[in-house]
Amino acid sequence: MNNEKKEALEEIKVIEKKNKSNYKKWLMQYAWITFGVILTTIGYYFFFSPAKIVAGGVSGISIIFEPVWHNIEWFKDSYFIYGLEAICLILGLVFIGKEFFIKTVYASLLFPTLVFLLELVVEKEVIYYSISEGNRSLMCMALGAILTGAGVGVALRHDGSTGGIDVVQKIISKYAKIPLSQTMYFTDWVIVVLAGLSFNPFAYNIEFVVFGSVAVIIEAYIIDYIALSIKPRRTVYVVSDNPQDIKNLIYTELDRGVTFSPVQGAYTNKERTMVICTMDKNEAYRIVGMISKVDPKAFTFVTSCKEVRGEYDKRGLF
Structure with missing residues (x-):
């Protein structure tokens, strides 16, 4: 009887140790996902948004339509992003499933929340106007792409997501039987191209489309480098x-x-x-x-x- 009690206690200890280890892994995973979303937010808010560089994703769509609410004092960019993220989450719940929804909801809501908090405390042009006028677009394109690519790469490396358009990409990949990597590039390029088409009443100068295209390429390289191989x-x-x-x-x-x-x-x-x-x-x-x-x-x-x-x-x- 004593042996049975000892074995039972040992099994309980093993289970507790395993649960504790899993809990630490879970915390570390979400800590890295949080860090990745923070990098993505900084890249968007301080560089892509003030320079009007569209590089795909929910943030790119918000930049395209920003002129709609530009003169509405109470309306913030984060409100629009919240709306898009909510739509994407609902689509994910319907077409992909509850498990994916639970895993994605954190990052999807964290991004617009961080944008909202930044809007309350600091102007997004604070870094933009500190850069010499002739170099603003180029610097914002490079720094925004590096930060955004690094953020997405960090999240993906730790089995996470930055939410948003990622949900739509997974849906297209699932039902169109297209590899996810191709879907990611396709959706980002579509958003970049739409930003510069003449029928888009909010279109910016074509040079920003070029900057957006280069930014997508830089992001893709950095995402691959961080998510798949830190060292060659x-x-x-x-x-x-x-x-x-x-x-x-x-x-x-x-x-x-x-x-x-x-x-x-x-x-x-x-x-x-x-x-x-x-x-x-x-x-x-x-x-x-x-x-x-x-x-x-x-x-x-x-x-x-x-x-x-x-x-x-x-x-x-x-």
Whole structure:
């Protein structure tokens, strides 16, 4: 009986420890999502909005229609963004599901709330007018794209979202059977183009459309870089008759683990061993030359890696 009680207490402790660990992970996830939304808000409020640069998303739509309420003193940009976010959330609930709605509602409402708070305490042109007149558009485009791209990238890296148009993108991807990455680019480009079409009574100068297009490209690159690979990696594949020598070289020079994979030549039917190793970019450049000295006949090729997960820095796991 005593043994059963001990086992039960141990199980309870394990469960409590697991729940505590999950709670910490949850807090960290939402802390990073919050940080990402903060970066996105700063990029929009201080740079994109005062410079009238449309770079997609709910914030881009609000910039397009800002002239509608420009002369209405009590109406704020954040009110319009709240409305759009609410519409997107309802669409997400209907077409994607309750789980997605719960996960997205926080970021969707945090963004306009931060914009609203900034509107109460500081003018959005405060940084804009501190930049020399000839460089304002270029600087706002660059800084806005960097901050917004970094914010979205941070949120995505921690399995989050910045809400808004992301919901519409997921709906299109789900029902049109289009990859989400293509949907993201498509919707952003549509918003950018609409900002400059002649039938749009609120259209800004075409130069701002060009700035918006460049901003979308910069954002996409930064999002990919942060969300998928903070540091560039390379995977080296080596087909050799001396796989042990190649393995020892990589162990000695790089302290990286390797994977052996049996391969067979289609023409000769000869069975050989492929050595596979993922490493940093500079390590790949260095090791390829060394491999040719260990086995001049080794067939070697290198590919880029966008994402590496797991125990990357420990020997023997790749």
